[in-house]
Amino acid sequence: MVINPCSFRAFLWCLALLVVAGDGGAALDSQATYLSRMKQEFAGPVMARWDFSATGVEYCKFQGIACDVSGNVTAIDVTSWRLSGRLPAGVCEALPALRDVRLGYNDIRGGFPAGLLNCTSLEVLNLSFTGMSGAVPDLSPMRALRMLDMSNNYFSGAFPTSIANVTTLEVINFNENPGFDIWRPPESLTALRSLRVLILSTTSMRGGIPAWLGNMTSLTDLELSGNFLTGRIPLSLARLSNLQLLELYYNELEGGVPAELGNLTQLTDIDLSENRLTGGIPESICALPRLRVLQMYTNGLTGSIPAVLGKSTQLRILSLYRNQFTGELPGDLGRYSGFNVLEVSENHLTGPLPPYACAKGQLQYILVLSNLLTGAIPESYAACRQLLRFRVSNNHLEGDVPAGIFALPHASIIDLSYNHFTGPVPAAVAGASNLTSLFASNNRMSGVLPPEIAGAVGLVKIDLSNNQIGGPIPEAVGRLSRLNQLSLQGNRLNGSIPATLAELRNLNVLNLSNNALAGEIPESLCTLLPNSLDFSNNNLSGPVPLQLIKEGLLESVAGNPGLCVAFRLNLTDPALPLCPKPASRIRGLTGSVWIVAVCALVCVVATLALARRWLLRARQDAEHDGLPTSPASSSSYDVTSFHKLSFDQHEIVEALIDKNIVGHGGSGTVYKIELNSGELVAVKKLWMSRRSKQEHHGSGGGGCLDRELRTEVETLGSIRHKNIVKLYCCYSGADSNLLVYEYMPNGNLWDALHGGWGFLDWPTRHRVAVGVAQGLAYLHHDLLFTIVHRDIKSSNILLDADFEPKVADFGIAKVLQARGDRDASTTTIAGTYGYLAPEYAYSSKATTKCDVYSFGVVLMELATGKKPIEPEFGDTRDIVQWVSGKVAAGAEGDALDKGLAWSPFKEEMVQALRVAVRCTCSIPGLRPTMADVVQMLAEAGPAAGRTAKDANNNKHSSGEPKL
Known part of the structure; x- marks a missing residue:
């Protein structure tokens, strides 16, 4: 007998269903069959709870499943179940009563599930954050759909304007689908008479905002942000009497903000930021009774900020930074509302800070930097315990800073720089448990730096430069293990430099210049190299640590008349005198031993020089006699150095041999070379292109680099940072170029x-x-x-x-x-x-x-x-x-x-x-x-x-x- 394989597979499938049905022996109905297939397709811990092994499967009680009184499945909600797979075909045929499908925040593969198009009774479809890609099909067949959420996916091709045919729609959300082709919304969307929410942000929409949108009067939420919209905001939007949320940010809109938008009495949030808008903020908008969020940052807006905002009982967020506003901030701002965010930086505002901004105790952000504000910081701000950011830099503020500002328990940034503040950094700063950045440079602050600052253990950056702070640097600062920047220059600090600063292993910038510090430079600070270190213009004395000299950082110790160098080498600056030679120990050696060491060093250098001269003469004789020479040593290179070098090109060139190769690339070879000093360097040998060789010879040689190589050399040669690889020098030759870097033993x-x-x-x-x-x-x-x-x-x-x-x-x-x-x-x-x-x-x-x-x-x-x-x-x-x-x-x-x-x-x-x-x-x-x-x-x-x-x-x- 011949068995039809298709029929045989169907038989096995039915048999499997009979087995999982348990002792009841009855086959599962079509709904249970489909849900069983769905469980098999989507693996996940929650899905595992769907138990098909019991007698009389009660799938209506499964998590994520809803049924009507007749036992028909009406909803599937598996949102955020961490599923991965495809939605099985036949969903509408197996579940004819299905009204609600929510698959958001899962990994749904295979693009838009085509089977859903047959769900003519489906009312809710949520496919947000599912990672879907590809084209969106014609959605017209889904004629009962009320809510469609396709946001945050990777759909491409033509935007599905077919949604205009689904006249039952109340919510459309395609937010964050940047892969669509450039498109313009068709006027046919006005057929959606019941539409309340229209979110088309970041969908590659182009052109002007259609005036006909003003006819969609049922809208409560209109979001067109992150597109390429141009032109003016149409006055017709003022007809959207039910509108609560209007978001048009991140476009290229221009012209003024229509005062007519003040007719939108239901409006709670308006965001017109990151456009090219000009003119002032209409007072009519600021007087809206329900306004909670007003954001118009990064435009070209001018004029004053309407005082009527201070009377608002609803305002939570005011974000107007990067405009050209003048005048004073509303004096009553925050007095009557649970104010949360004040962002007005980079304007031309004058007058005082609003004293009632934290009246309700809910303020989290004060960002008013780069204005012309005057007066003192209100004492009430010190009690604003919810503050996360306090930034008032680049203004004309004055007076003592309230001590409580330094102790805000949740603040991560306190920025007071470039004002006229006075008074000390208080010991209360120890209470700033979340503080990472303390900026107060270029003020008139005085007193001493309190040891209690070490209690703010999260500090990453401290900049108190150019003030009048005196006294010693507390040794406790060395306990701030996260510290990346310590800038104390331009103060009146005295005493010695604490050796404990060497414990700041994450430090990139240490600037103690222009103070009155005395004593020696601790040798241990050299462990912080190649950080930016600056001890210039103090009263320091004694020998300059050798490592600073080797790194070519003598400018960082300039202006300290008491400093000297232990011995004269070509590497040193002749402006620094030789240290005296007392009988006592100098740098750990007695005077006599020091003399012997220097003599021995001179002998070694002289011997090496003679040996090198002999080798060069031998090579020249060999070339004259027609004897073969090393290809590596025969090249002549022009050198460009960016650090004081402890090697010369011959030491590098002679080590370019096969056994030192550690890698190959498309442009050349990388060598690991151990120098005579024991130091390791990495050398990138790049072969020159034919065109570069021709240019090199045509120019007489010297300094002709390929464009990319030139970029790398010019870039790395000009910067100093411990997290940027150090380029010691570049050798440019007729056939190849060599870049000599510090060697990285742990690779990439x-x-x-x-x-x-x-x-x-x-x-x-x-x-x-x-x-x-x-x-x-x-x-x-x-x-x-x-x-x-x-x-x-x-x-x-x-x-x-x-x-x-x-x-x-x-x-x-x-x-x-x-x-x-x-x-x-x-x-x-x-x-x-x-x-x-x-x-x-x-x-x-x-x-x-x-x-x-x-x-x-x-x-x-x-x-x-x-x-x-x-x-x-x-x-x-x-x-x-x-x-x-x-x-x-x-x-x-x-x-x-x-x-x-x-x-x-x-x-x-x-x-x-x-x-x-x-x-x-x-x-x-x-x-x-x-x-x-x-x-x-x-x-x-x-x-x-x-x-x-x-x-x-x-x-x-x-x-x-x-x-």
């Missing part, structure tokens, strides 16, 4: 994470992340011209012996020639797939936010242990989409590196992952700056000295860091 981060050679615990990974972030923040914010790296990836992050990271490979870096060009320098597309920011798909601008995105990918690698592209992410997906889906679904723990599954620092890893998601936001303007990233990582990092037990007992909030 890619190999450390993915090469299988070792294991990095979370504190080490976090230290790597912070170091890279600090290096990038230096490039973006601390130089005269911003440098965009453009190729941040784990293989370009090198690790030294202590796993301190160094950003390397600046071959395609871009120097933005003016601060205004920071986000607008056009160039060719560069970078590495998997690390490229999505805006490269439609723009080739070199921006700092591209580096931020790439760093976010690296941070995801550190937290997950996964590569940027992995098969498990699915088609057209990468680590960013995968991690973002996990975070959105509240399943961050599932994304963490399984090798760290039992890490006591799991909460810190989750926080780092959230920072990474912010860095990789698809809208560049919503990404933080690298300076902000440093701040957030410091707040999210393992506290110094914290043990595993401490971590397991950690009870602090896991909320997302905020800017």
